[in-house]
Amino acid sequence: MKSKLVTLFFLTAILDNRVRAQDPLLRLLDDSISANARPSYVTGTFKATHIVNMQTVESPAAGSLNFGLDNATLRLGLDYGITDRLDIGAGRSSFDKTFDGYVKYKLLRQTDGTDRMPVTVSALATISNYTLKYPEKSYLDATYRTAYMGQLLIARKFSRIFSAELSPTYLHYNLVPAAADKNDEFALGAGGRLKITKRMSINAEYNYLLPNQMVSTKVHNSFSLGWDIETGGHVFQLVFTNSQGLIESQYIGQTTGSWGDGGIYFGFNISGNFNIARHDRKRSIF
Amino acid sequence: MKKLIILSTLMITGLLSYSQVYLTRNGFIGFYSRTPLEDIKGENNQVYAIVDVGKMNLAFTSLLKGFIFPKELMQEHFNENYVESDKYPKASFSGTFTGNLDVSKDGQYPVMVKGMLSLHNTTKEIEVPATLEVKGGTLSGQSQFEIRPEDFRIDIPSVVKDKIAKEITVTIKVDCKPR
Numbered sequence: 001m002k003s004k005l006v007t008l009f010f011l012t013a014i015l016d017n018r019v020r021a022q023d024p025l026l027r028l029l030d031d032s033i034s035a036n037a038r039p040s041y042v043t044g045t046f047k048a049t050h051i052v053n054m055q056t057v058e059s060p061a062a063g064s065l066n067f068g069l070d071n072a073t074l075r076l077g078l079d080y081g082i083t084d085r086l087d088i089g090a091g092r093s094s095f096d097k098t099f100d101g102y103v104k105y106k107l108l109r110q111t112d113g114t115d116r117m118p119v120t121v122s123a124l125a126t127i128s129n130y131t132l133k134y135p136e137k138s139y140l141d142a143t144y145r146t147a148y149m150g151q152l153l154i155a156r157k158f159s160r161i162f163s164a165e166l167s168p169t170y171l172h173y174n175l176v177p178a179a180a181d182k183n184d185e186f187a188l189g190a191g192g193r194l195k196i197t198k199r200m201s202i203n204a205e206y207n208y209l210l211p212n213q214m215v216s217t218k219v220h221n222s223f224s225l226g227w228d229i230e231t232g233g234h235v236f237q238l239v240f241t242n243s244q245g246l247i248e249s250q251y252i253g254q255t256t257g258s259w260g261d262g263g264i265y266f267g268f269n270i271s272g273n274f275n276i277a278r279h280d281r282k283r284s285i286f
Numbered sequence: 287m288k289k290l291i292i293l294s295t296l297m298i299t300g301l302l303s304y305s306q307v308y309l310t311r312n313g314f315i316g317f318y319s320r321t322p323l324e325d326i327k328g329e330n331n332q333v334y335a336i337v338d339v340g341k342m343n344l345a346f347t348s349l350l351k352g353f354i355f356p357k358e359l360m361q362e363h364f365n366e367n368y369v370e371s372d373k374y375p376k377a378s379f380s381g382t383f384t385g386n387l388d389v390s391k392d393g394q395y396p397v398m399v400k401g402m403l404s405l406h407n408t409t410k411e412i413e414v415p416a417t418l419e420v421k422g423g424t425l426s427g428q429s430q431f432e433i434r435p436e437d438f439r440i441d442i443p444s445v446v447k448d449k450i451a452k453e454i455t456v457t458i459k460v461d462c463k464p465r
Contacts, residue, residue: 025345026380029334032311033347033376040351044366061358084358160372198367199443232446233359275357 039111045120045157046165048235048271049079051191051205052224053243053251056165057122057155059087059104065274073267075246085109093246096130100247110156122153128247144175147249151189161201164192169207171253178216185213187252199230203237207252214253222255226269237269306389306464308337308425313460315348315377319451326360326450328353335460337418337425339389344399344427346458347378368440369406377405379412387418394419399429408438416458425462430455 046056049066060066060081066089077091085106092099108121126149134140148171155165167189176183191205203226209219224241242259243251257263313333319326333348350371355361365371381401388395400413416429432453435442442450 023345023380025336025338025343026347026378029336029345029347029378030376033334033349036311044362064358160366231443232363232449273357273359275359 039116042110042112042120042157045110045155045163046193047201047228047230048237048269050237050269050271051165051193051203052226052237052239052241053222053246054165054167054189054191054205054207054224055102055104055122055124055151055153055248056191057106057120057153059085059106059122060273061275063276065276066271073244073246091247093250095245095250097132098128098130098245098247098250100126100128102126119154119156121155124151124153125149126151126248128249140175146174148172149248149252151248161195162192164190166190169248169252171249173249173253176214176216180215182213185253186210189252193228201228202226203228209252218256219253220255220258220263222251223259234270234272237271239265239267239269241265241267306339308339308462309465310335310460310462313346313348313462314458315346315353316457317353318455318457320455321449321451324449326355328355328361328364330354333458333460335427335462336465337427337462339387339425341382342384342387343380343382344401345378345380346460347376349375350377351375368435368442374405374407377403379403383416383418385418387420389420389425392420392422403433406438406440410437423464425464427458427460427462429458432456 046058049056049058049060060079062081062084064081066079073093073095075091075093075095077089079087079089081087087104088102089104090099090101102124104122104124106120106122108117108119110120111117127146128149129142129146131145150170151167153165153167155163157163169187169189171185171187173183173185187207187209189205189207191203193201193203195201205224207222209221220242222241222243224239224243226240227238229236229238241251242257242263242265243255244257244265245251245254257265311334312331313335314329314331315333316327316329330348330352332352333346335344335346337344350369351365353361353364355364369377379401381399383397383399385395385397387397395418397416397418398413399416401411402409403412412431412433414429414431416427419426419428432455434453435450
C-alpha cells in the first residue's frame with residue numbers, strides 16, 4: 001500500500017511538472033503573486049455620491065472637487081475630498097432657499113480577497129438652514145430654521161452589477177409644526193443600483209419614516225427612481241421622485257407628494273469631477 | 287512521508303533552478319495615452335518579472351488593480367469599464383528573447399523579445415526590441431512599445447474616442463536579482 005502511494009506521489013509530481021513546463025516561468029510568477037495577494041478595496045459601489053436623493057458611501061477622492069446640479073428643485077452643491085475617506089460638502093437649494101453643509105467619513109471599506117470586510121460604512125452628518133421669508137411667521141429665527149441629520153450608510157457591492165445600501169437615520173428639527181410632532185425623528189432608508197450596461201444603471205431608494213412622529217401634517221415616505229448615465233467624467237441622472245426637497249431633513253421628514261396621487265417630480269442630476277490635487281494612494285492621514 | 291514531500295518539492299523546484307534565473311517583484315510598467323484633448327497615464331510598481339538567461343525566456347505578470355492614475359476617477363474607469371479587472375485581474379507576458387547576452391560581463395545587450403501578451407482575456411503575439419543590462423549582478427530590462435486597445439477587445443465608447451489614443455505607449459523597466 002505504502003509503495004503504491006509513493007509511486008502515485010512521484011507520478012503526480014512528474015505529471016505536475018510536465019503541466020508546469022508548458023510555461024514554468026509564468027506559472028512561477030502567478031504562484032508568487034497569489035501568495036503575496038493582499039485584500040484590496042472594492043471600488044465603484046455606486047457611480048455617484050447620491051443614489052437618487054440619498055447619499056451613497058462614495059466620496060470624491062482626496063483633492064478632487066465634485067460639483068452637482070440637482071434639478072427637481074434646484075440644488076447646487078460642491079463636494080471636496082480632504083482625504084480619500086473624509087469629505088465635506090455644501091449646497092444651496094431653491095426649495096425654501098435652503099443652505100446645507102455636510103461631513104462624511106468612511107469608517108469601513110469593503111475588501112475582496114482574504115480577510116474580507118463585507119461592507120463599506122460611512123457616517124454622514126448634515127446641517128440645513130432655510131432662509132425663505134414667511135411674512136406671517138415673523139418668529140422664525142435662524143435657530144428655528146435649522147435642522148440636523150445623522151446617518152450611517154452601510155453599503156455592499158454584491159456583484160459587479162448590483163449594490164445595495166441601508167441607512168439608519170436620525171433627524172432633529174429645531175422647530176416642528178405642532179406640539180404633537182416630534183423634534184427627534186427616526187427613519188430607515190434603503191437603496192440600490194442595478195447596472196444595465198457598463199455605463200448605465202437603474203437606481204431606486206425608499207426612506208421609511210417611523211410612524212407617529214410627524215402627526216400634524218400628512219407626510220409620505222420618499223420613494224425615488226433614477227437612471228444613471230456615465231459619460232467620461234460626468235454622471236447624468238434622470239430622476240423620478242415624490243420628494244421636492246433634496247436634503248435629508250426635507251425629503252425624509254417633509255415629503256408631501258405621493259406616488260399614488262400623481263405627486264411625482266421629474267428631474268435630473270449632473271455631477272462632475274475636478275482634480276485639484278494629485279491622486280496618490282499612499283497618502284492617507286486617517 | 288515528510289522526507290518524501292521535501293524530496294519531491296526539491297525535485298519540482300530543482301527543475302526550475304538549474305539554469306540561472308533572475309527575478310523581481312517590484313518592476314515597473316507604465317502606459318501613456320496622449321491626445322490633444324487629454325493625457326492619461328497609469329503606472330504600476332508591483333510588476334513581477336522573471337528572466338531565465340540559460341533558456342533565454344522571460345515572463346511578466348502584474349495585477350491591473352496595481353496601476354495608479356493621477357486621477358482616481360480614471361483609475362476607477364480603467365478597472366471597471368475598460369480592463370474589467372474584477373473579471374480579468376492580471377496582465378501577463380511570456381516569451382523568449384534573441385541576442386547575445388553574457389551575464390558574467392557588465393554591459394548593455396540589445397535583444398528582440400517575442401511572445402504572448404495577455405490582457406482582458408485576450409492573447410496576442412508581440413515582438414519588440416528591448417535592452418538588457420548587466421551591472422554588478424543585477425539584470426535589468428527595458429523596453430518601450432505600442433499596443434492598441436482594440437487588439438485586446440477593450441472597447442472605447444464614441445464619446446471619449448478623441449480622449450484616448452489609438453496607440454498606447456507601454457514602458458517597462460525591471461531590475462532583476464538572481465533567484
